[in-house]
Amino acid sequence: MPYEAVIGLEIHVQLNCPTKLFCDCANTATEKANTHVCPTCIWLPGAPVQLSEDALEKAALTCLALNGELSARSAFDQKVYYYPDLPKGYQLSQHHLPLATGGWVDISDENGKPRRLRIHHVHMEEDVAKLVHETDGRKRISLVDFNRAGAPLVEIVTEPDIRTPHEAMAFLRALRTRIRYAKTAECSMESGTMRCDANISLRPAGSDAFFTKVEVKNMNSVKAVGNAIAYEIERQEKMINEGQPVVMHTRLWDPDKNVTTPMRAKFAGPCIPDPSVPEIHMDTARVDALKQRLPEMPAEKQARFASQYGLTGDEAALMSTERDIADYFEALARNSVNARMAAQWISGRLLPALKDQNAEITDTVLSADRAAGLLSLLENESVNAKQAKELMALMFTSPKSAPEIADEKGFRQITDIDELSAILDAVLEENPDAVANLRAGKKQAAGFIIGQTMQKSGGRANPKMLSEILGRKNFS
Numbered sequence: 001m002p003y004e005a006v007i008g009l010e011i012h013v014q015l016n017c018p019t020k021l022f023c024d025c026a027n028t029a030t031e032k033a034n035t036h037v038c039p040t041c042i043w044l045p046g047a048p049v050q051l052s053e054d055a056l057e058k059a060a061l062t063c064l065a066l067n068g069e070l071s072a073r074s075a076f077d078q079k080v081y082y083y084p085d086l087p088k089g090y091q092l093s094q095h096h097l098p099l100a101t102g103g104w105v106d107i108s109d110e111n112g113k114p115r116r117l118r119i120h121h122v123h124m125e126e127d128v129a130k131l132v133h134e135t136d137g138r139k140r141i142s143l144v145d146f147n148r149a150g151a152p153l154v155e156i157v158t159e160p161d162i163r164t165p166h167e168a169m170a171f172l173r174a175l176r177t178r179i180r181y182a183k184t185a186e187c188s189m190e191s192g193t194m195r196c197d198a199n200i201s202l203r204p205a206g207s208d209a210f211f212t213k214v215e216v217k218n219m220n221s222v223k224a225v226g227n228a229i230a231y232e233i234e235r236q237e238k239m240i241n242e243g244q245p246v247v248m249h250t251r252l253w254d255p256d257k258n259v260t261t262p263m264r265a266k267f268a269g270p271c272i273p274d275p276s277v278p279e280i281h282m283d284t285a286r287v288d289a290l291k292q293r294l295p296e297m298p299a300e301k302q303a304r305f306a307s308q309y310g311l312t313g314d315e316a317a318l319m320s321t322e323r324d325i326a327d328y329f330e331a332l333a334r335n336s337v338n339a340r341m342a343a344q345w346i347s348g349r350l351l352p353a354l355k356d357q358n359a360e361i362t363d364t365v366l367s368a369d370r371a372a373g374l375l376s377l378l379e380n381e382s383v384n385a386k387q388a389k390e391l392m393a394l395m396f397t398s399p400k401s402a403p404e405i406a407d408e409k410g411f412r413q414i415t416d417i418d419e420l421s422a423i424l425d426a427v428l429e430e431n432p433d434a435v436a437n438l439r440a441g442k443k444q445a446a447g448f449i450i451g452q453t454m455q456k457s458g459g460r461a462n463p464k465m466l467s468e469i470l471g472r473k474n475f476s
Contacts, residue, residue: 002205003240005233006213007162007198009171009225013154013185014127014193015058020150021126022049022092022277027152029191033132033145041149043088049276055124055152056280058184059099060290062154063122065182065297066175068103070287076124076277081269084144085129093125095271099154099280105178106299107170117171118159127151154185160199160210165226165233172196172222177298181323189221196225200232202240211246216260218252228253232260301326309339319343324361325351331368337375345375349392357396366395374402377412381462387411413462420453420461421469427453438475446470 020027023040030036039047060070075097078090103119129149133142156175162168176187176194187194201213216232219225231253236246251260296304298320305316305326319329325346332342350371354364374395378388383406394405406412414420427449428435434452437445450466 003202003237004205004207005163005229006160006201006203006210007164007168007229008160008213009156009158009162009168010197010199011156011158011172011175012127012195013062013156013179013187015055015062015152015154015185016183016193017052017055017058017152019052019054021052021055021124021152022150025150030147033143034147036147037149041146051277051280052152057290059122059124059152059154060282060287061182061293062179062184063100063103064291064294065178065184066103066105066119066122066156068100068119068122070100070282070290071097072282073097074099074123074280074282076274077271078274079125079269079271083128084142085131085149087129087146087149090269091126091128092274092277093155093271094123096273097279098123105171105174107167107174109170110164110166115167117161117167120157120159122154122156125153125155127153165229168198168229169222169226172225174298177321181295181297183295183323189219189224192220198225198229198232200229200236201246202233202236212248214246214248215250215266216253217250217263218254220255224253224255227255227258228260231258235260295323305329309333309343311340311343315340315343315347318347322361328361328368332372332375335369335372337372338379341375341379345371345378349389353392353396364396365399366392370395370401377402377406381415381464382406382413383411384413384459384463386459387413410458410460412460414457414460415462415465417465417469420457420465423457423461424449424453424466424469427456435475 014027017027019025020036020041023038025036025038025041028036040049063070074094076092077095079093079095080090082089098121100122101120103122104116105119107115107117109115127148127150130145130147131142132145133140135141158171162171179185179187185193189195196219198216198219199213200216201211203209203211214232214236216228219228232251239246248266250263250266252263253260302316302320305311305319306313309316311319318325320326329339329342329346332346333339350361350366354361374388374391377383377391378385383391387406390409391402391405391411394409395402398405400408414423431449431452434445434448438449446467449470450463453466454461454463
């Protein structure tokens with residue numbers, strides 16, 4: 001019997017607020033344990049609880065960026081469970097009245113067909129502490145670091161619309177792009193500011209039934225999510241075909257062995273309303289004001305880049321993948337740089353160079369204004385592509401402009417017709433055999449002559465102009 005997967009994702013995103021959700025402790029990563037803590041973080045009796053207005057606004061903007069509908073009323077609950085990473089015995093979350101309901105993200109499936117994957121709801125919650133397992137002599141010990149406890153999170157719960165590992169990965173990438181556009185979170189699975197759990201079950205293809213699901217955790221990249229789901233689909237299908245029951249539980253992804261392993265039984269603790277945090281009320285005026293703060297989103301920006309700047313579909317998609325890349329591209333366009341040249345240079349030269357340097361486009365010293373000077377030299381053929389590449393490398397370490405460096409290094413191409421003609425005539429005189437081949441109609445001789453002329457000019461001759469000058473000569 002053919003089966004199909006039914007997949008739902010639960011994504012935790014850490015908001016990039018300066019402080020934690022219910023106190024003024026710093027919401028930043030640090031290697032030194034238990035330095036960003038206060039009585040509220042470790043829940044001492046009588047510790048004050050104050051909801052961060054900044055976290056609320058960024059959570060609301062995240063919901064709107066995902067096409068969700070903000071609730072007029074939302075509230076925090078006590079999600080009760082007992083574990084060492086939760087000192088008060090419950091986690092403040094939003095179970096009964098989430099911040100937003102609905103929402104969706106558009107993706108393309110494996111065949112390039114559009115798919116709209118729905119979001120069930122988005123709610124706010126506090127993060128828990130971090131458990132650190134170590135060995136002390138022969139003993140295994142567990143330590144608790146409360147630096148992360150109370151960090152502001154939103155949890156995004158999808159509808160069970162996802163059917164394949166490809167769709168799950170595409171959803172995560174699209175979701176990450178939209179949230180980064182809103183500038184409310186970094187969404188890095190590698191650093192832990194975005195974490196994803198997957199719920200996976202199988203059913204007969206075409207059925208509307210829901211069967212026993214298994215939750216998978218510990219996936220620290222988009223690729224790992226896809227690999228874990230693919231393995232779990234295969235594992236469950238094998239169990240069903242062998243007549244074994246699929247039992248609801250939680251599993252861990254082992255990236256070294258590329259398998260999922262049992263972790264614990266799946267259970268849900270009680271959620272009761274929390275009396276310490278007041279209800280959140282969102283009136284129409286506040287929602288409208290938040291909507292006005294949303295930027296142009298990726299799909300709209302991609303369409304505009306194609307129509308306004310004449311980019312191809314692929315070029316427009318790449319230039320709109322990240323908001324910072326899109327802003328850099330438009331800054332170049334405002335500096336009168338040819339749009340397609342700018343897009344091709346960003347994708348083919350700048351981004352690979354930044355990747356090699358482990359740098360972001362927002363951090364580079366090669367600002368859009370400085371890069372415009374470099375591309376202007378390339379566009380008017382003052383430098384060739386090889387020289388432009390060397391210029392870019394030098395500009396990462398020098399504050400000087402592209403024209404200044406080009407003059408210092410002698411990079412400027414020779415474009416004076418008389419000077420080029422003189423160099424070409426000298427090469428022709430030195431290579432009578434090549435001239436004879438040209439007279440005989442052997443086209444490869446022209447390439448040889450151009451190459452020798454480039455060499456004689458120290459690589460500074462404009463090859464396009466050389467070809468034009470050579471083509472005008474009469475060798476009959």
